[in-house]
Amino acid sequence: MLKHFPVTIKIMALVLLLTSSVAGLAQNIRGTVRGKVVTAKNEPAAYVSIGLEGTTHGSTTNEQGEFSFRAPAGTYKLVISYVGVERVEIPVTINAAQSTDVAQITVKASQSQLTEVNVIANSANRFTSRISNDAAKIPLAALENSQSYTTITGGLIKEQQIFSLDDALRNAPGIQKLWDATSRAGDGGGIFTQRGFVTQATVRNGIAGLVTNTIDAVNLEKIEVIKGPSGTLFGSTLTSFGGLINRVTKKPYDVFGAEVGHSVGSYDLSRTTLDLNTPLTTSKNVLLRINSAYNYEGSFRNYGKTRTFAFAPSLSIKASDRLSFLLEAELYYGHAAAKPFFFFYNSPKDMGPKGVTEVKDLGIDYKQAYVNDDITMYSRSTNYFAQANYKISDKFISQTVFSSSNSFSDGANPFYYLVNDATAQLFNPTLPATPTGHDYIVRGDQTTRNSKFAAVEVQQNFNGDFKTGSLRHRAVFGLDYQYINSNQVFLSGTYDVVRINDKNFDYAALNKNIVDAYYAANPASAANAFTYYYKKNTYSAYLSDVVNITDRLIASVGVRVDRFENKGTYNFDRVQVNKPFSQTAVAPKFGLIYQPVKDAVSLFANFQNGFVNPDVYVNTTGQSITPKIQNAKQIEGGVKTALFNGKLNSTISYYHISLTNTMRNVPGSAIFAQEQDGTQVSKGFEADIVAAPFSGFNIVAGFAYNDSKITNSTDPNVAGRRPVTAGSPYLANFYLSYRLSETAVKGLGFGLGGNYGSKTYAVNSISEGTFQLPEYYVYNANVFFDRTKYRFGLAVNNLTNTQYYTGYTTINPQRLRQFVLSASYKF
Template sequence: MNSIRHFFSLALLVWASAAFAQSTGGIRGRVTNRNGGAVEAVSVGLQGLPQGDITDDQGRFMIRPVAPGTYTLVVSAVGLKTEQQSVTVTAGQTATVNFSLAESAAELKEVVVSGNRTNKFSRTNSDDVAKMPLKNVENPQVYNTVTKELLTEQLVFTADDATRNVPGLQRMWEATGRAGDGGSYYAMRGFIVQTQLRNGLVGNVTNTIDAVNLEKLEVIKGPSGTLYGSSLTSYGGLLNRVTKRAYDHFGGELSYAGGSYNFNRVALDLNTPLNSAKTILFRVNGAWNYEKSFQTAGFSRTYAVAPSLTIRPSEKLSITLDGELQTGTGTTKQTFFPQGTATTLGASRADELPLDYRQAYTGDGLWAKSRSVNLFGQVNYQLSPAWRSSTNYTYSSSYSDGGGVYFYLRGNRRGLASQDSLERRSQNTSDSRANLTEVQQLFNGDFLLGNLRNRVVVGLDFLHLRNSQLFLDYGFDVVPIRAGYNYSNFTGAALEAANAGTSAYPYLVDNERNTYSAFVSDVLNITDRLNILAAVRIDRFANKGGTYFGPEASYNQTAYSPKFGAVYQLVPEQLSVFANYQNSFRNPGFYTTATAANPTQPISVNAKLEQANQVEAGVKFDRLGGRFTATLSLYNIYVKNLLRYDPTIGSFYAQTQNGEQLSRGVEVDIIANPAKGLNVVGGFSYNYSELAVSTADEQGRRPNTASSPVLANLWVSYRLSEGPLRGLGLGAGGNYASDNRIQNTTSSVFILPAYTVLNASAFYDQPRYRLSVKADNLTNTHYWIGYTTINPQKLRSIIGQVALKF
């Protein structure tokens, strides 16, 4: 009953807002510079009134509702001379006012001037990458941005699929839904990473992440411990989801999509102001998905809802409250663990195995439940013209319960007639939970010391982690791999019956830790073209101990992380060269070893901090008024104090902490709009990784978790921008990955073969509706990904969508 009441209250509010709009008017227009280029992110407001808007990347603004009358419209931003015009508003009509601004000497230091930008897939500035507003061409760090416009054109529904547009990023393991670690795993610059950040703060999702609330995906490259710490990042970088926020007029979209493998999806995006002054704004995004597997058994059902409320009591103060709830029910994606060497398996490549690509090797009833909840609060306050405060709170919780199927590939075993056999098991989670709480206080300043401009962020951060997870390993059977064998007997009921009266082998994770951090970063403009970045972070780890697959002792440890960078703009705002030194670290806490005299008696040793240091240099472009953006970079990462197995002791427990890893490579990212309606997104990366200090059978070889050395991505689209078929478009592209060695020792090399996967889409985009269709894996390619594992990927799928805009 409460839900019905809330629904009708919202409907009444929307109707009242619409009725009120009929007795009012609006003001719209465009802000350009004196060269005709669009001016983005400047304030446009009514003098003496709280109503206003911020220009978008086309320089456009819209203010509504506005009561009939005559007003003074003011455009202002730091670095621009304030401009104003008189405008008369008539009830039921929208007045148009355009501004052509005269730049001050400092204009380009604060205002994004995008110059007739039609490159809709490009974003040339970010608030999160450096934890301050900074344009790409003046940022010494490399990052890639995947925009919502590209996701819409490609008909992308998950963050996993969004990552195919990022150079040098490869998905390694699909989401399992397990609490704590159940999200997808990726490899970047030779290191494993998960997506655990949302708007620069913790926002972990342990299932496949729905893209319904995704404004853009930022992928920040290299060790980034100085600004983001070590708990949520890797030495290769991090993934940050930037979410949709409420805006100041009624609007939204309702869509339905359906297609291959019984795919069905309903999604809603609804936005409305909650008062006439537009100081309270509400937006909610939600989606429901159902899909069967491309194999003989398996399914996935997910729900996602993300409400957001923005309150602006004054020009100086804004409050944002938002959340994410995602639930999932389904079977885990198929994962094979090769047991033994290529010789014992009788194959050195995945395509040589006798596996049936479309066979699930299970029956029905093997599924699990998962849930992720993220709650956020942010208070922004303009302390003075030069200083702004941002207070942030986030709570992230994940839960899982149920089975996850695992397959172990073996050679001839237990007298089976076939040479190849498959051990079928389930690793269940039972009422497993992981909770993270983060509180972060930022102070951002932009001021002059003498004639030198300083952009500063000072941050204090507290992160609390509480794990309570129980993993239960159940065996089922070992079966031959051969055509015609009936594998459907591996069901949920059969697994329960087979293990009745027996105890599963338990793995317990039950621990708690706090991290207290402080950091400061300063971008100093030595000249109009040269800026230097210097930053440092200090972390204090307080691990309260507990259990992590065994006893875990409590400990305290302190880490420091510096960062330096330099950018010189050869052509102001268009072409820059950069270099950086970046650092990150990891806190292993302790490790287990033994002595040669008593190898069966484990000994706990406090670990030193792992340290990763990167040096990088490159070139950034933002030419032709934003129609061509590109980054070319060369990097070298060195990691020391890695934990590794110590074979000299002859004990299963024995580890030592003297491992070293090198990772170096080149990355190219291009986003271009070479002709009207034509857009290109492309990337290339090559990574060389080597275990410089390791065991004899691994030293000097590429780690088996480093992914494919060569990766490439491309998307080309054309949209008619004029004529009766305006809005009709086609897009096509794909991804290439070279061989991935998931076993790489002197005794065994096992390869996931190189692959090229092609995708395409067609769409007809109109102001009130959009019709779309896409084909993923157009050529029905058989290919595998893996994080030391073998994971077959989805075959060709075709999905269509109808979207209504309002």
């Protein structure tokens, strides 16, 4: 197995070596410093990071606002600092082998503001987030959550000069991009694989927030990659059997602040950003924050350009000491040329006399767009959110949330069929009479014609933190309603057959005028339009309780009851083609945590459930079949750490997922028949490490192995084989960052990162043969100079200019080397 990832092994060995050096800090005789932090209202400030400036020593307050950590003897400044909160500095002298008590520290902020407090000291583990409000729908530290998840912080995103959620996910182990965003209404966002199953980024702050073009990073506070089937808390429409991607957005704070930035780079990149925050009243009860970005970029190909605009305002209103509101919007607009996708029209084994098994056998021109870049698609995603929080008592809180997601797309989306020469001749009889190779592609298109997709979610949560006897409960009871209205229209066409690699051919001659003329001659109708016209309702109730049996033993239990209603599907003429149906699902979950070292090491295990209500399908006899509910069960166990005062954070886990009632396409079927049978078993191992071994140096590293197979299927064509949706069996990521401290160039830093993906199947069956995309090693580097008022950065993405591919059932070339230069000024 090791031969698949030699570089990964070296990286992980380096990580372990560097993190073990933290233990060397104990060579000095240490003392203990302890104290308590409270908010402006004299309430305990929980989960606040606090540390000794210029050192690697610090800790995080517990739920009572208390902290305690050890450090070498000496005189220091104890520091807490946060954007929008007055910096707190407390002189402290630590004596060897003694405890030093610090007077109570008050920070001028509310507990909600302090959720993401960071220490402004180069020692801090800058890329960790101690608490999540969304992963369990109640505030929980990672060591208290029996489910594994990875957090990608806003600080990491900013340091790496990442501009999209898609690129930010390179920092999470076990998740891999399969498709770039197509921008099609309803389903056009980037497609990823996680734990063997396809997923998309459809969750925002724990509820629905669909974006169907590339998600801009300008409004991201952090990203949470939540692992495994999570139907109990998130239902069936927002998550996949492998997990979900939750984006946590920036929120208003109570002082004026602004940052403007501009970036330029390879492929005509030009990007302008704004982050503006201001109180709107003198009492600071009404706060406004606006994040916005305009992005223009060309392509590493000879044609292709993208223009996007993101605008995300948020308004916070404190109506009283008990009642507050948060109103938010996300407006994303895109106008882009398509990124080439290559499909197999003929199976890989039928591509020429000997077939093909690797990309290098196909002759694809990596830098060729194959069409003119005036063939574009316009896309729009407009999301609106409203949240009301009401403090019922000191122990119970009510949260009411409304979400409205709307997407629209109109325009062409070219793609290409890989064909053998015999098939090419069927499309164009003037081609050579005795073809034997695979020298051609068919240029096709799937146009969306004024497609619309709307989703509404209303959610009511009651959160409690209370005791029954000696047991502490942190519970949530929720009611959820989701409504989906899909009006998606697709038109398909094929334009011509051309050689796949002809240096003298003008591929750009296929332009917008030709596409428009084709569809003018073939207008949409029930005969040739492929539609997704349907309405769906989902009514849910869920309950989850995290119980502290002791201060080290934590159990959790939860259940969801879900009522799904499909109102039927319709063709282009609004004639019903599938009748309505309803289904009820029950999704339980259980978890257990034991901390052998309090607040430092957690042993965890969970049982989780996920489910999906598939659409009506057509079997091989042409009969419409109401599907069975697909159900996934996961068993997972592992260990989480927050050692050395939080400087070595890790999650190591093993999981086993079993999915029943899998759907499969029937090969060779002229009516696109499907069958629902068999099981997919997905199991594997994941390791996630975030460490700060010494002052200024930070490490993010991860490794994942996944073994997925179709089992118990009645179709021997795919039985026992890895599904193409599962991606690479081996994935690895790392990022090393060093920031200089206490020097004339304080704020200067350097970063180096990379990703590895082993070979992955684009095709894998007996009838079609097997075709694997090659393994890849992709490296990124950056240098930055970050000061209080300004920041400069230079990043190089795909440092070694590697040609690599992603895809499932397809072959998708990825971006070559790109230089990015950024500057920003903070007011």
